[in-house]
Structures are given as C-alpha cells and as structure tokens.
Amino acid sequence: MVRKVLMAAAITGAALLPVTASAAQILGSDAAACTSGGPAIRVTVDGLKDRTGELKLELFPANDADFLKDDRDLIKEGKFFRRVRLPTPASGPIVLCIRVPTPGPYALLFTHNRDGKNKFNLWQDGAGFPTNARLGR
Secondary structure (H helix, E strand, O other): OOOOEEOOOOOOEEEOOOOOOOOOOEEOOOHHHHHOOOOEEEEEEOOOOOOOOEEEEEEEEOOOOOOOOOHHHHHHOOOOOEEEEEEOOOOOOEEEEEEOOOOOEEEEEEEEEOOOOOOOOOOOOEEEOOOOOOOOO
C-alpha cells in the first residue's frame, strides 16, 4: 500500500515550513519552491551509508497503480510526476525540496545511487520512503 503524503512527509522528517537563517541549506533544482512558500515538500535525509554518488527524490501520484510506474507512462497519461537529482553533498545536513502542483496527497521515493550507474542496485544503493512499513530487505 502506498502511504499518502499531504504536504508533510518523513523520510526522516519532511515538511513545508518557512526557512529561517539558521536552517540548513535546501538543495536541489526545486529549492526555490521551498523558500518561496511552495507548494512543495521539504525532505530531510539522515542515515546515508556514505557521501558518494547522487541523490534522487521522485514524486508520484498517491495510488498503488501509479507508484513507481515509468515516468514516461505517467506523463503520457497526463499524470503528475517530478524528479529532483543532485550529487551527494560531501558534508552537512541534507535537505531536499520537490515542487508539487497543488497541496494534496503524493507518494515519495528517495534513492541514493552510490555506484554512479543509472540503475538501482539492490545490494549497493539505498532507498527511503516516508513511512516505517517494512518492505523486505
């Protein structure tokens, strides 16, 4: 079952909040959406195994049929999909921002592509969801 995200989610913690001068720098191509008041989701990522490779945050429609569906298919069907990619920062807190079309439920997927290949490697790469449900390995 896909957990729905309503303008606040948790990879380890996420929210749509005003940014203060003491807050961590918001990263990613959609960072301006979080600093201007959105609509956007701000995600704090903790617990990376290392600081290699790249980070990717993807936003899907909040239903089981569309979650993890190929982005080309979603776009062709007129459904919302968004992806933010960036190199893993060498140090410091990791706070990502992803723009959403309107406030409402969405499904998020975060991946840490450690090996630099554009294919998820179950044995090397990391993934996170805004839920604590066990997904197997």
